[in-house]
Amino acid sequence: QHLNRLSANLALLSDVSMAVLGGSLKRRERISARLGDVLSQIFLASAVLKRYDDEGRQEADLPLVHWGVQDAMYQAEQAIDDLLANFPNRFVAGALRAVIFPTGRHHLAPSDKLDHKVAKILQVPSATRSRIGRGQYLAPTPHNPVGLLEEALLDVMAADPIHQKICKQLGKNLPFTRLDELAKQALAGGIIDNSEAAILVKAEESRLRSINVDDFEPEELATQPVKLPEKHRKPEAA
Template sequence: HMNRLSANLALLSDVSMAVLGGSLKRRERISARLGDVLSQLYLASAVLKRYDDEGRNEADLPLVHWGVQDALYQAEQAIDDLLVNFPNRLVAGALRVAIFPTGRHYLAPSDKLDHKVAKILQVPSATRSRIGRGQYLTPSEHNPVGLLEEALLDVMAADPIHQRLSKELGKNLSFTRLDELARNALAKGLINQDEADLLVRAETSRLRSINVDDFAPDELATRPVKLPEKVRKIEAA
């Protein structure tokens, strides 16, 4: 597939230069789309190389499939956009017949594949650790990414307790207000103190991660601006 797209890119580049000549430099949308095709082919090659360099781990395949499928789709989309906007319509028609004799070939990654990739990124695993190697994930006040990672681990640790309580209470409990759930469940003897502490910690981490730009109502109230004494004297004059 990549070889076919590479051949198409070579054909488009040669024909564009032959037909447009020096004006190709000024037709930046045309040259940009040629660059887009090259960039997507480079990305697909990089995905395959990394997969090979890291031992072809089967667990990485959803990421590989998503990366290559998206790159091929984007490259073909750039070719299609170029042909739609090519100034010489006769040449554009001939190129379309040569490049897409039976229509386009590639689809964007499916929702099912998106779900597999999202699960890999959200659940700690060897694959997730490998692709995130080198990230600074130490939780601290000044490292939001580290705090987000800590929240993920806390929530995952609390999830089995939450599911067990939902089953014991016969309710589909929402994964919110875990601190209140912990107090009530502890009072009823459904969980022990360690499990209650885990639920409270998960709720604290969860809220810390999602409460972005969270202000109390009085903090948003309009307050009069106090002008410096010198400015007040000038305005009075």
């Protein structure tokens, strides 16, 4: 029903814009672009619902469905609101606003609580996560950053219970950093075994590989003089 209402509003706005602006609508690209934005968001919301239906209406997918549809409808209304605020004929704009938003806008952006649910789905391996990532190349090869990030996620998840075990034994809430050094200390103290220490070391390597950035020496970044070919050199003054 909400999508049908947005579609009807888009049809009304398109017809009125053509009737009022005529050929100048083509030159008023921001007006036509906002009409396109509304159409795009309706299409995205429809695609979300279709995929949800095609994949068997999995209950675990609902946070993703709610987020996708809510965001699309919010963005569509935002585009309509911006269009009306900038419509050249203010009398027509006021009349359209009274028809489309008689009591104000209807949709809000996805809530922080819903954002958290979606983030949890994306961060924890599950059937839903695998389904929405189907077709991605996730091999952890040196030149595939997405695959390396996926490997880092799995390594960190494997290290988390070991880290919690060490914290419990020491009675401290230790930061999840420098896991290689923590592994040496815990291994020396008999808290973990060699296999657990290896998991911590691997997780630290993957974590650093994911967050580290390229660094260069100052000399490498300094501007170097450019040697011009002979034919481009200016003749020296006599």
